[in-house]
Amino acid sequence: MYNIIAVIAMRNITGNNALGNDFFDRKFEIARYWDKLETDNLLLLAPRRVGKTSIMKTMASDASQHGFAAVYVDVSDSENELRFVQKVWSSLLSDCPDVAARDQISGWLQNSWAGGLVKSFKKAGGYGFSIEIDAGQTSWQQVGEEVSALLGRVDARCLIFIDELPVFVLKLLGEGSQASVERVHQFLYWLRTIRQQFTIRWMLAGSVGLDTVAARINVADAINDLHIEKLDGFAHEIADDFLQALSASYGMKLGPDVRMRILERVGSDRPIPYYLQLMFDQLRQIGNEPTVANVDAAVENLLRPAHKNYFDYWRQRLFEELGRADAEAAILLLNRCCYEQGGELRSTLSLSLAAMVADPDQRESKLRFLLDVLQNDGYLIESERERWRFYSPLLRAFWMKRVAPPPAGSPQEGER
Ligand SMILES: Nc1ncnc2c1ncn2[C@@H]1O[C@H](COP(=O)(O)OP(=O)(O)OP(=O)(O)O)[C@@H](O)[C@H]1O
Ligand SMILES: [Mg+2]
Missing domain, CATH: 1.10.8 (Helicase, Ruva Protein; domain 3)
Known part of the structure; x- marks a missing residue:
C-alpha cells in the first residue's frame, strides 16, 4: 500500500512525463535496471506511452544514490550524427548534477583538440555549458571518440540515458537507400565501439524496437552487447x-x-x-x-473524433518509423486484426499482403518483420499459436472506429 502523503500529492497527468509525486510505482522495474546497470548497458524496449521517458528521467534524478553521475538526453530531434554527438555531450556539460564531474569534463574539453572544434562554448541556464561543434574536415566519429575518451577519465561513473535512439536511427535510414543503410551501419558500430572502449554506462530506449531495425538492415551484431529489458504496462x-x-x-x-x-x-x-x-x-x-x-x-x-489525438499517433508513427510502403502494409495488417476480438490468423495476414508483395519468400520475410515491429511497439500480440490480436482493447476500439475501413454496409463511415 502507498503512503498517504504520496497519495494526496499525486496528480492526474495526461500528456507530460509523470515525475516526482506524480510518478507511480515502477519500483520492481527500476530496481532491476539499477542492478543490471552495475554490469551492463541496457536497451529498454517498450510500446508507446508505457512510461519509458518518465522512468528514465526518474532514474536520472536518483542516479547519485546509485553512484552514477547521470544525464537524460532525447535525441529524436538530432538531424545528423554530429548533432547527436553534440547533443549528448552538451547535455552532460549542462545537465549533469555532479558539479565536480562537469567541471572536470569542461576543463579538459577546453584544452583538448576537440575543444578547438567547439564553435561556441557558452554558459547555459543557471550552470554548466552548451557546446556548438563545427567539425570542418574532422569526422564526427573522431569528435565523438575524443569527447568519450575525456569522459572515460572522469572520476565519477557516468551514465547516459538516451531516449528515442531508434527515431534518430530511422531518420538516418530515410527511404533505405544503400548509402543511408551504410551510414546507419557506421553509426551503430561506432556507438558500440564507444560503449566498449570507455567506462561510461548507457541506457538506450525508444518505442520502436531498435533490435528489429538493426535486424532489418543486417546489423544485429552492432547492438548484441546490450542487455535487453522489455517494459510492459502496470501489473x-x-x-x-x-x-x-x-x-x-x-x-x-x-x-x-x-x-x-x-x-x-x-x-x-x-x-x-x-x-x-x-x-x-x-x-x-x-x-x-x-x-x-x-x-x-x-x-x-x-473514441470521439474530438479526441482522435489521444490515439492517432499510433497510426502516424508507423509512417515516421517505417516509411510509407511498410507503414501501409502494417496498417493493412492492423485493419485485418481489429475486427476479430480473438485476432486474425497469420496465414490470412500473409494473404492480405499478396497484392503488395507477390513473391512468397519476400512476403514471408516482410510479414515476419512487420509482426515483430507491431509486437515490440505494443500494437499486436500473438494470442495463441499463429493468431494475432490487438494488445489493448482501447486501441482496438479506436482502430475499428477511426482507422480501418468499416465492414460493408456499416453506418460508421460518416462519423470518421
Ligand atoms: N509511472 C507512472 N505513473 C503515472 N503515470 C504514468 C507513469 N508512467 C506513464 N504514465 C502516464 O503515461 C504518459 C506517458 O508517459 P511517458 O511519456 O513517460 O511514456 P513513454 O513511454 O516515454 O511515451 P512515448 O512512447 O510517447 O515516448 C504520461 O503522461 C502519464 O499519463
Ligand atoms: Mg517517451
Whole structure:
C-alpha cells in the first residue's frame, strides 16, 4: 500500500512525463535496471506511452544514490550524427548534477583538440555549458571518440540515458537507400565501439524496437552487447492500486466494480498507464462517484473524433518509423486484426499482403518483420499459436472506429 502523503500529492497527468509525486510505482522495474546497470548497458524496449521517458528521467534524478553521475538526453530531434554527438555531450556539460564531474569534463574539453572544434562554448541556464561543434574536415566519429575518451577519465561513473535512439536511427535510414543503410551501419558500430572502449554506462530506449531495425538492415551484431529489458504496462494489482491512489488524491470514490470495468476496457493484461490516466480524467469530469455505466460512456467519449489525438499517433508513427510502403502494409495488417476480438490468423495476414508483395519468400520475410515491429511497439500480440490480436482493447476500439475501413454496409463511415 502507498503512503498517504504520496497519495494526496499525486496528480492526474495526461500528456507530460509523470515525475516526482506524480510518478507511480515502477519500483520492481527500476530496481532491476539499477542492478543490471552495475554490469551492463541496457536497451529498454517498450510500446508507446508505457512510461519509458518518465522512468528514465526518474532514474536520472536518483542516479547519485546509485553512484552514477547521470544525464537524460532525447535525441529524436538530432538531424545528423554530429548533432547527436553534440547533443549528448552538451547535455552532460549542462545537465549533469555532479558539479565536480562537469567541471572536470569542461576543463579538459577546453584544452583538448576537440575543444578547438567547439564553435561556441557558452554558459547555459543557471550552470554548466552548451557546446556548438563545427567539425570542418574532422569526422564526427573522431569528435565523438575524443569527447568519450575525456569522459572515460572522469572520476565519477557516468551514465547516459538516451531516449528515442531508434527515431534518430530511422531518420538516418530515410527511404533505405544503400548509402543511408551504410551510414546507419557506421553509426551503430561506432556507438558500440564507444560503449566498449570507455567506462561510461548507457541506457538506450525508444518505442520502436531498435533490435528489429538493426535486424532489418543486417546489423544485429552492432547492438548484441546490450542487455535487453522489455517494459510492459502496470501489473494488474499495481494498476488497481494506481486507480485507488488517484481517486483518493481527488477525493473520489471508485468502487471495485468500477475499477474492474476500467481495467477491462483499457486492458486488464498489463494496462498502459497513459490510458488509465485518460480514463480517470474522463471520469473525474463526470462526478465524484462514477458508475460502471459511466466507464463505458467515458470510453465512447474518448473514441470521439474530438479526441482522435489521444490515439492517432499510433497510426502516424508507423509512417515516421517505417516509411510509407511498410507503414501501409502494417496498417493493412492492423485493419485485418481489429475486427476479430480473438485476432486474425497469420496465414490470412500473409494473404492480405499478396497484392503488395507477390513473391512468397519476400512476403514471408516482410510479414515476419512487420509482426515483430507491431509486437515490440505494443500494437499486436500473438494470442495463441499463429493468431494475432490487438494488445489493448482501447486501441482496438479506436482502430475499428477511426482507422480501418468499416465492414460493408456499416453506418460508421460518416462519423470518421
Ligand atoms: N509511472 C507512472 N505513473 C503515472 N503515470 C504514468 C507513469 N508512467 C506513464 N504514465 C502516464 O503515461 C504518459 C506517458 O508517459 P511517458 O511519456 O513517460 O511514456 P513513454 O513511454 O516515454 O511515451 P512515448 O512512447 O510517447 O515516448 C504520461 O503522461 C502519464 O499519463
Ligand atoms: Mg517517451
